[in-house]
Amino acid sequence: MTAQILDGNALGQKLRAGFKQKAEELAAQGVRPGLAVILVGEDAASQVYVRNKVNACAQAGFYSEKHAYAPDVALRVVLDKIAELNADPKIHGILVQLPLPRHFDADAVLDAIAAEKDVDGFRAENVGALMLGQPCFIPCTPYGAMKFFEDAGISLKGKEAVVVGRSNIVGKPMAMLLMHAGATVTVCHSQTRDLKAHCLRADILVAAIGKPKMITGDMIKPGAVVIDVGINRLQDGPDTGKLCGDVDFAAAREVASFITPVPGGVGPMTITMLLANTLESAERSLNA
């Protein structure tokens, strides 16, 4: 079997065209969706992600502003900026790009964002609402993964889903969304015994580990749907410098029924769903 590719660029473009239209409608009512992105430090990957987010806003007709700080900036400076953005009616979403430099208290920074502008869905209020199945901002990466299932008509009811990785950004919210959609969910992590045995049971396999090609072809059940959240840069071998996922794509493609590529899979969908959440926040502000 050669898997069908779940194309994040194509699905992202389709959804973003709709967001652009909605943004124009909102702008006609006096509200242009606005996103503020905060970047602390010089992490090369974060700089690329932030640039892509700002560009995506411009293409969808959203307002955006970027606030970049040196790695040794005082926490107070960033908290003051967040307080200013919380009060700014032009801004409907505030995103602090992670990871923050090690000496920064990430919880203090994320908690400073007003819950109604937390378009990443990382604050405790949002996490709790997601767990309870209440309206909330859904974290963008797992939200994007769910859009792939919806768009490809992949039913999750009664399916065995295995999420590899238990991060707050991806693993935990992904597990919650899959569970709400009717899947039986297993979350694997660094202390899991016999990862391969768990993965081989998965009808839906989500890899969010951060280790290049850790999921090999022999760990995938024939016909499984594979969502690869990893974005790793290869450090050695003939492909040094190239991006690859947490899944050995070439091998997995021969076993799975659907698979997301890296790049061009989950990455563009994360940005797409950030636009979705920002738009939703702008709509809520109009209705408030």
Ligand code: GUN
């Ligand atoms: N770093 C990696 N993924 C994300 C994300 O979805 N949001 C933010 N803010 N930082 C990230």
